[in-house]
Amino acid sequence: TQLLEQSPQFLSIQEGENLTVYCNSSSVFSSLQWYRQEPGEGPVLLVTVVTGGEVKKLKRLTFQFGDARKDSSLHITAAQPGDTGLYLCAGDRTGANNLFFGTGTRLTVIP
Amino acid sequence: EAGVAQSPRYKIIEKRQSVAFWCNPISGHATLYWYQQILGQGPKLLIQFQNNGVVDDSQLPKDRFSAERLKGVDSTLKIQPAKLEDSAVYLCASSLSTGTGNTIYFGEGSWLTVV
Numbered sequence A: 001t002q003l004l005e006q007s008p009q010f011l012s013i014q015e016g017e018n019l020t021v022y023c024n025s026s027s028v029f030s031s032l033q034w035y036r037q038e039p040g041e042g043p044v045l046l047v048t049v050v051t052g053g054e055v056k057k058l059k060r061l062t063f064q065f066g067d068a069r070k071d072s073s074l075h076i077t078a079a080q081p082g083d084t085g086l087y088l089c090a091g092d093r094t095g096a097n098n099l100f101f102g103t104g105t106r107l108t109v110i111p
Numbered sequence B: 001e002a003g004v005a006q007s008p009r010y011k012i013i014e015k016r017q018s019v020a021f022w023c024n025p026i027s028g029h030a031t032l033y034w035y036q037q038i039l040g041q042g043p044k045l046l047i048q049f050q051n052n053g054v055v056d057d058s059q060l061p062k063d064r065f066s067a068e069r070l071k072g073v074d075s076t077l078k079i080q081p082a083k084l085e086d087s088a089v090y091l092c093a094s095s096l097s098t099g100t101g102n103t104i105y106f107g108e109g110s111w112l113t114v115v
Helices: none
Strands: A005-007 A010-014 A019-024 A031-037 A044-049 A055-058 A061-065 A071-076 A085-092 A099-101 A105-110 B005-007 B010-013 B019-024 B031-037 B044-050 B053-056 B065-068 B075-079 B088-095 B110-114
Touching (some): A005 A085, A010 A019, A044 A055, A044 A061, A071 A085, B005 B088, B031 B075, B044 B075, B075 B088
Parallel strands (some): A010 A105, B010 B110
Antiparallel strands (some): A005 A019, A019 A071, A031 A044, A031 A085, A061 A071, A085 A105, B005 B019, B019 B075, B044 B053, B065 B075
Protein backbone atom coordinates (compact mmCIF):
# COMPACT_ATOMS: atom_id res chain seq x y z
CA THR A 1 0.00 0.00 0.00
CA GLN A 2 1.15 3.51 -0.84
CA LEU A 3 1.70 5.85 2.08
CA LEU A 4 0.91 8.87 -0.08
CA GLU A 5 -1.65 8.73 -2.87
CA GLN A 6 -1.64 11.40 -5.54
CA SER A 7 -4.46 12.24 -7.91
CA PRO A 8 -4.82 12.50 -10.74
CA GLN A 9 -2.03 10.25 -11.96
CA PHE A 10 -2.00 11.89 -15.40
CA LEU A 11 -3.23 15.32 -16.43
CA SER A 12 -3.18 16.92 -19.87
CA ILE A 13 -4.49 20.46 -20.16
CA GLN A 14 -4.38 23.46 -22.48
CA GLU A 15 -2.13 26.42 -21.79
CA GLY A 16 -3.93 28.96 -19.63
CA GLU A 17 -6.11 26.49 -17.75
CA ASN A 18 -6.04 25.99 -13.98
CA LEU A 19 -5.44 22.66 -12.27
CA THR A 20 -5.22 21.09 -8.82
CA VAL A 21 -3.19 18.06 -7.77
CA TYR A 22 -4.02 16.23 -4.55
CA CYS A 23 -1.81 14.31 -2.15
CA ASN A 24 -3.59 12.20 0.46
CA SER A 25 -2.58 9.92 3.31
CA SER A 26 -3.90 8.40 6.49
CA SER A 27 -0.62 9.25 8.23
CA VAL A 28 0.41 12.49 9.92
CA PHE A 29 3.57 14.19 8.65
CA SER A 30 6.06 16.50 10.34
CA SER A 31 6.47 18.28 7.05
CA LEU A 32 5.42 17.81 3.46
CA GLN A 33 7.33 18.79 0.37
CA TRP A 34 6.42 19.16 -3.29
CA TYR A 35 8.93 18.40 -6.03
CA ARG A 36 8.96 18.66 -9.79
CA GLN A 37 10.96 16.17 -11.82
CA GLU A 38 11.84 16.46 -15.49
CA PRO A 39 12.96 13.54 -17.67
CA GLY A 40 16.52 12.46 -16.99
CA GLU A 41 16.88 14.60 -13.90
CA GLY A 42 16.41 14.28 -10.19
CA PRO A 43 13.46 15.84 -8.36
CA VAL A 44 13.77 19.55 -7.57
CA LEU A 45 12.17 20.99 -4.46
CA LEU A 46 9.34 23.48 -5.00
CA VAL A 47 8.11 24.08 -1.45
CA THR A 48 8.07 22.75 2.10
CA VAL A 49 5.01 23.09 4.35
CA VAL A 50 5.24 22.38 8.04
CA THR A 51 2.20 23.81 9.85
CA GLY A 52 -1.31 22.39 9.54
CA GLY A 53 -3.45 24.68 7.38
CA GLU A 54 -0.40 26.44 5.97
CA VAL A 55 -0.70 28.02 2.53
CA LYS A 56 2.34 28.97 0.47
CA LYS A 57 2.47 30.67 -2.89
CA LEU A 58 5.22 30.44 -5.47
CA LYS A 59 4.28 32.68 -8.40
CA ARG A 60 1.39 30.83 -10.07
CA LEU A 61 1.63 27.81 -7.75
CA THR A 62 -0.32 27.62 -4.48
CA PHE A 63 0.40 24.89 -1.96
CA GLN A 64 -1.79 23.98 0.99
CA PHE A 65 -1.12 21.63 3.91
CA GLY A 66 -4.21 20.06 5.45
CA ASP A 67 -5.24 21.06 8.97
CA ALA A 68 -4.49 17.56 10.25
CA ARG A 69 -1.16 17.43 8.36
CA LYS A 70 -2.27 14.33 6.47
CA ASP A 71 -2.90 15.80 3.03
CA SER A 72 -1.86 18.57 0.70
CA SER A 73 -2.81 20.17 -2.58
CA LEU A 74 -1.00 21.99 -5.35
CA HIS A 75 -2.95 24.47 -7.46
CA ILE A 76 -1.51 25.96 -10.64
CA THR A 77 -3.12 29.03 -12.15
CA ALA A 78 -2.87 29.75 -15.87
CA ALA A 79 -0.67 26.76 -16.64
CA GLN A 80 2.19 27.20 -19.10
CA PRO A 81 4.09 24.63 -21.19
CA GLY A 82 7.07 25.13 -18.87
CA ASP A 83 4.99 23.63 -16.04
CA THR A 84 5.09 20.25 -17.79
CA GLY A 85 6.68 17.57 -15.64
CA LEU A 86 6.21 14.97 -12.92
CA TYR A 87 4.93 16.48 -9.67
CA LEU A 88 5.73 14.54 -6.52
CA CYS A 89 4.62 15.11 -2.97
CA ALA A 90 6.78 13.72 -0.19
CA GLY A 91 6.10 13.53 3.51
CA ASP A 92 8.43 13.30 6.47
CA ARG A 93 6.77 10.96 8.97
CA THR A 94 9.62 10.51 11.42
CA GLY A 95 10.89 14.06 11.78
CA ALA A 96 14.32 12.94 10.57
CA ASN A 97 13.88 14.39 7.06
CA ASN A 98 13.17 10.85 5.92
CA LEU A 99 10.85 11.29 2.94
CA PHE A 100 8.13 8.98 1.66
CA PHE A 101 7.22 9.98 -1.87
CA GLY A 102 3.79 9.93 -3.45
CA THR A 103 2.86 8.11 -6.60
CA GLY A 104 3.35 11.21 -8.75
CA THR A 105 1.21 13.27 -11.13
CA ARG A 106 2.43 13.62 -14.69
CA LEU A 107 1.32 16.99 -16.05
CA THR A 108 1.40 17.96 -19.71
CA VAL A 109 0.51 21.52 -20.70
CA ILE A 110 -0.30 21.83 -24.38
CA PRO A 111 0.57 25.13 -26.09
CA GLU B 1 27.92 25.54 -5.78
CA ALA B 2 28.42 22.06 -7.19
CA GLY B 3 25.45 19.74 -6.97
CA VAL B 4 25.20 16.09 -6.04
CA ALA B 5 27.42 14.09 -8.38
CA GLN B 6 26.64 10.52 -9.38
CA SER B 7 28.32 7.96 -11.59
CA PRO B 8 27.92 6.10 -13.78
CA ARG B 9 24.93 7.73 -15.42
CA TYR B 10 23.90 4.58 -17.26
CA LYS B 11 24.62 0.92 -16.71
CA ILE B 12 23.35 -2.22 -18.41
CA ILE B 13 24.13 -5.56 -16.80
CA GLU B 14 22.89 -9.11 -16.98
CA LYS B 15 20.93 -10.61 -14.13
CA ARG B 16 23.06 -12.13 -11.39
CA GLN B 17 25.91 -9.71 -12.15
CA SER B 18 26.98 -7.03 -9.72
CA VAL B 19 27.01 -3.24 -10.04
CA ALA B 20 28.18 -0.31 -7.95
CA PHE B 21 27.09 3.31 -7.98
CA TRP B 22 29.04 6.21 -6.55
CA CYS B 23 27.79 9.47 -5.07
CA ASN B 24 29.52 12.66 -3.99
CA PRO B 25 27.15 14.91 -2.00
CA ILE B 26 27.16 18.67 -1.80
CA SER B 27 30.10 19.87 0.28
CA GLY B 28 29.22 20.16 3.95
CA HIS B 29 26.06 18.09 3.76
CA ALA B 30 25.99 15.63 6.64
CA THR B 31 22.98 13.65 5.46
CA LEU B 32 23.09 11.43 2.40
CA TYR B 33 20.26 9.39 0.89
CA TRP B 34 19.92 6.68 -1.72
CA TYR B 35 16.53 6.37 -3.41
CA GLN B 36 15.29 3.86 -5.97
CA GLN B 37 12.85 5.14 -8.58
CA ILE B 38 11.16 2.54 -10.76
CA LEU B 39 9.70 3.86 -14.01
CA GLY B 40 6.31 5.47 -13.42
CA GLN B 41 6.65 5.57 -9.63
CA GLY B 42 7.85 7.98 -6.99
CA PRO B 43 11.29 7.48 -5.42
CA LYS B 44 11.58 4.96 -2.58
CA LEU B 45 14.12 5.52 0.18
CA LEU B 46 16.70 2.75 0.39
CA ILE B 47 19.07 4.15 3.01
CA GLN B 48 19.77 7.38 4.87
CA PHE B 49 23.17 8.25 6.37
CA GLN B 50 24.03 10.91 8.90
CA ASN B 51 27.79 11.40 8.49
CA ASN B 52 29.04 7.79 8.37
CA GLY B 53 26.22 6.31 10.45
CA VAL B 54 23.00 4.74 9.18
CA VAL B 55 19.79 6.54 10.18
CA ASP B 56 17.34 4.33 8.29
CA ASP B 57 17.87 1.28 6.09
CA SER B 58 14.53 -0.38 6.74
CA GLN B 59 13.65 -0.58 3.02
CA LEU B 60 17.04 -1.74 1.80
CA PRO B 61 16.94 -5.35 0.50
CA LYS B 62 19.94 -6.38 2.52
CA ASP B 63 20.29 -9.79 0.92
CA ARG B 64 21.50 -8.13 -2.28
CA PHE B 65 21.94 -4.42 -1.65
CA SER B 66 24.67 -2.78 0.43
CA ALA B 67 25.74 0.81 0.93
CA GLU B 68 28.56 2.50 2.74
CA ARG B 69 29.78 5.98 3.56
CA LEU B 70 33.02 5.19 5.29
CA LYS B 71 34.49 8.68 5.70
CA GLY B 72 31.19 10.51 5.95
CA VAL B 73 31.45 12.09 2.53
CA ASP B 74 31.24 9.93 -0.62
CA SER B 75 29.01 6.89 -0.72
CA THR B 76 28.69 3.73 -2.79
CA LEU B 77 25.63 1.58 -3.36
CA LYS B 78 26.20 -1.99 -4.50
CA ILE B 79 23.81 -4.58 -5.86
CA GLN B 80 24.93 -8.21 -5.94
CA PRO B 81 23.47 -10.26 -7.52
CA ALA B 82 21.17 -8.08 -9.61
CA LYS B 83 17.63 -9.12 -10.50
CA LEU B 84 15.44 -7.96 -13.37
CA GLU B 85 13.24 -6.01 -10.94
CA ASP B 86 16.24 -3.91 -9.89
CA SER B 87 15.98 -2.00 -13.16
CA ALA B 88 15.42 1.56 -12.00
CA VAL B 89 17.01 4.94 -11.52
CA TYR B 90 19.13 5.15 -8.38
CA LEU B 91 19.03 8.67 -7.01
CA CYS B 92 21.53 10.00 -4.53
CA ALA B 93 20.57 13.06 -2.50
CA SER B 94 22.00 15.13 0.32
CA SER B 95 20.91 17.68 2.89
CA LEU B 96 22.62 19.74 5.56
CA SER B 97 21.16 17.66 8.36
CA THR B 98 18.31 15.37 9.31
CA GLY B 99 16.01 18.05 10.75
CA THR B 100 12.56 18.03 9.18
CA GLY B 101 12.16 20.52 6.37
CA ASN B 102 15.85 20.60 5.45
CA THR B 103 16.08 20.96 1.69
CA ILE B 104 17.10 17.72 0.01
CA TYR B 105 19.10 18.09 -3.19
CA PHE B 106 19.02 15.24 -5.68
CA GLY B 107 21.57 14.14 -8.22
CA GLU B 108 20.64 13.31 -11.80
CA GLY B 109 20.54 9.61 -11.01
CA SER B 110 22.18 6.43 -12.21
CA TRP B 111 20.03 4.49 -14.66
CA LEU B 112 20.28 0.71 -14.27
CA THR B 113 18.91 -1.79 -16.75
CA VAL B 114 19.13 -5.46 -15.83
CA VAL B 115 18.64 -7.83 -18.76
